Every structure is written in structure tokens, then in C-alpha cells.
Amino acid sequence: MAVILGIDIGGSGIKGAPVDTATGKLTAERHRIATPEGARPDDVKGVVAELVRHFGHKGAVGVTFPGIVQHGVTLSAANVDKGWIGLDADKLFTDATGQNVTLINDADAAGLAEAKFGAGAGVAGTVLVLTFGTGIGSALIYDGVLVPNTELGHLWLRDKHAETWASDRARERDDLNWKQWAARASKYLQHLELLFSPDLFIIGGGISKKAEKWQSALVLERSKLVPAALLNDAGIVGAAMIAEHRTGSKQKK
Template identity: 80%
Template sequence: MSVILGIDIGGSGIKGAPVDTTTGRLLKERHRIPTPDGAHPDAVGGVVAELARHFGLGGPIGVTFPGIVQHGRTLSAANVDDAWIGLDADALFTEATGQAVHLINDADAAGLAEARFGAGAGVGGTVLVLTFGTGIGSALIHNGILVPNTELGHLWLRDKEAEGWASDRARERDDLNWKQWSKRVSTYLQHLELLFSPDLFIIGGGVSKKADKWQEHLKLERSRLVPAKLLNEAGIVGAAMMAQGNAGQNDGGNPPATPASGPKPASKAARKK
């Protein structure tokens, strides 16, 4: 058993827990601390250090970040302080905790966890994990290997960014019922189908708890689609997986893994029989 501390930085709270990276299980109850106002790097670093002290677990720490992460640096700053842009956040958190810290984009972390231990477990080929909330997060995984920082919520669709039109926030803003929202999401997913031909879509974020309201309304040409399973634990689990794999070895935050195996998807003609 390999136990790694995973920490998930969110807009309202920063939460963490020790993770058994061989099973994806949290070994202790999550501990949550409110995100400091403004989310300045130094203040967030202090919370990460507090969580590390709370659990008292040695070894590397995995941390998610709500933005682009490359070579340990944060390159965007949506809903957090602009001081994150270009910051060596790995170094900041490593100094704050006194332990080796490795950062990963939050949607990428959730995608890794879902593909290994959640709704994508045992599925070979290409898995595309999408989280619908304030925006649309994305994680593209092929045979267990993550392609980091895809940011597919920012694809342009119908003369606007997809997340501004098809996110859960857009559903609430435009007062859409679930069927109306599902029509927008279907258009978006069909576009992604043309670009990536995924074997499986996994739909996460807050909407995954209400799959019975939208799943039957989503229409795809050839890909399968399922709701996410790990819910609020996905980011913590994925962060721990990435830290175990040592992001510096592969630049993508991928943990050591053998490609997932599974039956090849049936052809479109075969599925119609």
C-alpha cells in the first residue's frame, strides 16, 4: 500500500486526505479549510501547510490547482489572485510544507482518478472526462496516460466559448430545464466526438449527482457516456496519484500505470442490431 496526501484547492474550500494510491480509497476523513479571500499564493500556501501538519504524513504531496499547470508553474489565474500567473507553485508549496509538492490541474486530477478508480476503470482507449460547474473542465486520457491542460471548455462553439453556453452555470443563468440544457450539451459533446472520437465520456461536476435528470436526453453518435462516480473525492485522489508518479519524470503528472484493458467498442452498425 502506498499512502500519499492529496489536496484539492477549490474556490470556496481547500480539502485534503491521505489516499491509498493502489485502491483510490481515502484513509481518513477529508479535512476542509476555507479558501482565503482573494486566494493569494502565500495565503493558500499557508493553508496547504496547515493541512500537511493536520495529517502529519511524510513523503510527497499532490495538490490540484484551478488553472493551467506546466512544469510546476501556474500559467493562468481564473478566480484566484493574478500573482499565480507564471509562479513556480511547486517550489512555493514545497517551501511552505517542507515536503516535495507536485501540482496538477484540478480537472486533470479528477480525470486521472475517474479513469483509474471511478467510472472509467477497466476501459481501454480514449476516455474524456468533463466536469460541468461554473465552467467546463476537461481531462483527456488514452490508455491510462493523461494529456494535460486540454482546457476544452474554452473551445468556441456557436460564436462563443462552450462553457459560457453549456456549463451548469449557463443552465442556471438562462433558466433552462434539464432537457433544454441537455440539448446544448449534446451539441458540445458531438463536436468533441468529431475531434477526439473517445471510447467513453465521463460527466462529472455537480451535475453528476443528478444524472437521472439529464442522461437520457444526451445524444451521441458513437461514444458511450456515463456519470462520474468519485464526486468530491476525485481531485484529492488524482492529486495523490500524480504525486506518487512524480510529475518531473513525465511532465504530465501521470502515475506509473499499465494501459487499461477492455473490449473494443462495437461499431456503429453493430450497435444498431
């Protein structure tokens, strides 16, 4: 079977696991290391290299990044160190690990994984995957094809910046209960519904583990909404998928 190492860089932790890209299943228990304070490039590359060593992995590696990624270059840094802006992060991680690394936006990775192996599997038309955590990530999928780097968490709703108002971090910061948070998230989702008319919303990120607390309180006009099925493994799985796709790697276990 094809096994690719996927690594997911998050605001509080960097986690990885080898993935069977034919099934979307992890082939070993995921390993997590705390994200270095400030998430500076040199510090993060050290953690990525440590994860590669932990699994003794040789071959293609997929890595997610919480910002815009074009051709391996990171172009934004909303929730990490500004040193990432304009950085060839593919090369940074490839040099640090000695393996062929492919970088992808974290929400895009989660979207690919959910569309193929999770809650979006077999769904035709437009699927919009949103990850609520430190910010709000987005992945727009049409008939299984990703439109990359949508960054819909940075939309403005009148005077409200979406991710600083409706993210999970905003819920914690403003001490909102789940019903109060859902009222904010509903306004955001209704705006996206107006813009994109998705057939399905998939809600991921850390809150996906607590769907029973918020799902019934979210209000949409016409789109269907479900929680993510892969939970916190989606980024890891999607990172492995894009690494295999872009390198044509067929690593065998």
C-alpha cells in the same frame, strides 16, 4: 500501503485527504476549508499548509490547480487570481508545507483517478473526462495515459465560449432547468465527439452527484457516456497518484 496526501483546490472549497494509492481509497475522512475570497496565491498556500497540518502528514503531497500546470508552474488563471500566472506553485506549496509537493491540473487529476479507479477503469482507447462546475475542465486519456492540459472548456462554439455557456455555473446564472442545460451541454459534447471520437465520456464535477437529472437528456452521436464514479473525491485521488508517480514516494502508514 502507500499513503499520499491529496489536496484539491476548488472555486468554493479546498479539500484534502490521505489516499491509499494502491486502491484509490481515502484512508481518513476528507477535510474541507473554504477557498479564500479571490483565491490569491498567499492565501491559498496558507490553506494548503493548514490541511497538511490537519492530517499531520509527512511526505509527498499532491495538489490540484484549476488552470494550466507545466513543470510545477501555473500558466493560466481563468477562475482564480491573476497572480498565479507564471508562478512556480510547486515551490510555493513546498516551502509553505515543508513537504515535497507536486502540482497537477484539477481536471487532469480527476481524469487519472477515474481512468484507474473509477468509471474508466479497464476501458481501452480514448476516454474524455469532463468536469462541470465553475468552469469546464477536461482530461484526455488514451489507454490509461494522460495528455495533459487540454483545457477544452475554452473551446468556442460559433459565438459561444464553452465554459461560460455550458458550465454548472452558467446553468445557475441563467436559471436553466436540467433539460435546458443538457441541450447546451449536448451541443458542446457533440463538438468534442467530432474532434476526438472518444470511446467514452465521463462526466464529473459537482453535477456528477445528480446524474439522474441530466444523463438521459444528453444526446450523443456514437460515444458512450457515464457519470463519474469517484464524484468529488476524484481530484484528491488523482493528486495523490501524480505525487507518487513523480516523486517515486512510497510513504508507509
